[in-house]
Amino acid sequence: MFLPLKVGLQFSRSKKKTIMSGFISIASIVGITIGVAALIIGLSAMNGFEKEVSHRVLGVMPVVEVRSLSGYFDDADKIAEKIQDKQGITAASPGMVINAMLNHDNRYRSARITAVNAPDYRQVVSVDEFMVNRNVTLADLKPDEEGIEGPKIVLGFDLARKLEVSEGDSVELIVTKNNSNGTMSAPLGVNCRVVGIFRIGGQLDSVIAYVDLSTVRSLLGMSKNQSSSIFLKTESFFNSVNEARTAVMQLVNSGASPMGLQSWMDQAAPLYRDIQMIRTVMCLALLLVIVVSCFNIVSSLIMSVNEKRSEVAILLSMGYSRFRVMQTFVVQGLFSGIYGTVFGVLFGLVIAINLTEVINFIQNVFGIRILKSETYFMDYVPTSVNYWEVLAIASVCILIALLSAVLPGIKAAYINPAAELSGK
Structure with a gap:
């Protein structure tokens, strides 16, 4: 059983090789090494980007937003409690997302205002870790009991830069209200004091701002318990829509207000499609590199077969089976x-x-920037090694090498001992 293994190893260590045969053999090993290493590094970088983007996107937006299709939930707090009790839902909190304009000294910028319930915002978003001033949290949006300080707002870094404001400055929040007859009211505005600035990276910093839910309710003339949305956090990020749909459908079937769902994937879908497309193309390209390297194994083995025709003939004449000859070269x-x-x-x-340290070293040595925080979510290359992927890559490469060795093994198995030993 171990004889083909022993003979195969002996052939591999044999010094009776031509220069070309030895070169092709080394080239195949080097090619596979480079292909495997590049595939592991590339996939780790893609995993790092996906993980980092998920963390940052979910830091500024809820996993799922349940929207009222009839305007507002009249008793948003009770509906949130009912949804939170459903399987797969870990947290639910009333909230709103509205499009608005921000003004400071006649500098106007459009913004996506996310109104959160300041006392329990941590259940659905985690912006605090991205605050420029670590002493500030979204809890600071909560109105003071006397109402002296007035409404407060937290801005994205680029949005604050474009408005030329910093902490302590005042900006005007301008919104419009849809009337019951389908028309829009005159713009409504309120001055808000900037209490904090967060920095996620990428374009999110230029469009997102946070206020307390009570600020939007007061501005739009809503009652204390009204809200247009319920923000959810689910057990699974990637299966969030299905979990939320199951929970919401139970309420809808019981006669509650009609509801619609929007997940974080709806807003980040283009980015994730790009990551997955790059991952797929990269895997195909690097697998082709490995396949080409394995074809070098075919070439080196065919040359090895030609070099060892006499040895194979002797083995066959001594009773060594043709199947074992094939196994030897495999x-x-x-x-x-x-x-x-x-x-x-x-x-x-x-x-x-x-990888992160390696890329930073290259950037410092050559004075270049591979990623710019103004364009991407980060200014460094993240990494996350998936050891199951590493195992799969190693298994596939060994399988390709095994299949590549079969044809030369078959060629060696059908050598004619009589013709080889007689010198014909």
Whole structure:
């Protein structure tokens, strides 16, 4: 059983090789090493981007927003409590998302105003960790009991920069209200004091602002318990819509107000499609590199077969079966694939685990910036190694190497011992 393995290893270590055969063999191992390492590094970078983007996007917006299709929920607090009791829902809080204009010294900017219930906002969003001033949280949006300070607002970094405001300045929040007859009211405005500025990265910083839910209710003339949305947090981010739909449908079927759903994926879908597309294209390209390297295994084994025709003929004449001959050369090719895969996995893991530091070193040495925080969510290259993906990559590469060695093994198995030993 172990004889083909022993003979295959002996053939692999044989010094009776031409320069070209040895070069092709080394080239195949190096090619597989580079392909495996590049695939591990690339996928780790993609995983890092996906994880970081998810963290930052979910930091500024709820996982799911349940919207009233009839205008407002008249008793939003009770509806939120009912939804929170459903399976798959970990938190629910009344809230609103409205489009508005912000004005400071005749500098106008459009904004997506997210109104949160300041006392329990942490259940559905986690903006606090992105605050420029770490001493400020969204809890500071809560109105003071005497009402002396007035409404407050938290702005995104780029939005504050374009308005040329900082903490303590005042901005005018301008909204319009839909009337019952389908028309829009005259613009309504209220001055809000900037109590904090957050910085996520990317375009979110230029469009998002936060106010307390009571500010929007007062501005639009809504009652204390009214709200147009319920913000949800679910157990699963990627299955959030299904979990929320199950919870909401139970309420709708019981006669509650008609509701619609919008998940974080609806707003971040283009970004995630781009990440997945790049991941797919990269995997295909690097797998082709590995396949080409494995074709070098075919070339080196065919040359090895031609070099060892006499040895194979002797083995066959001594009773060595043709199937074992095939196994011998398959083992020889398989070990080339294993060497390349092992070296590639080790090299790829070392770089992937320290990818952020490696990229920062390259940026510092050459004075370049690979990512710009003004365009992307971050100014560094994140990394996240998925060891199951590493195992899958290694398994696929070894399988390709195994399949590549079969054809030369079959060619060796059908050598004619009589013709080889007679010199014809």
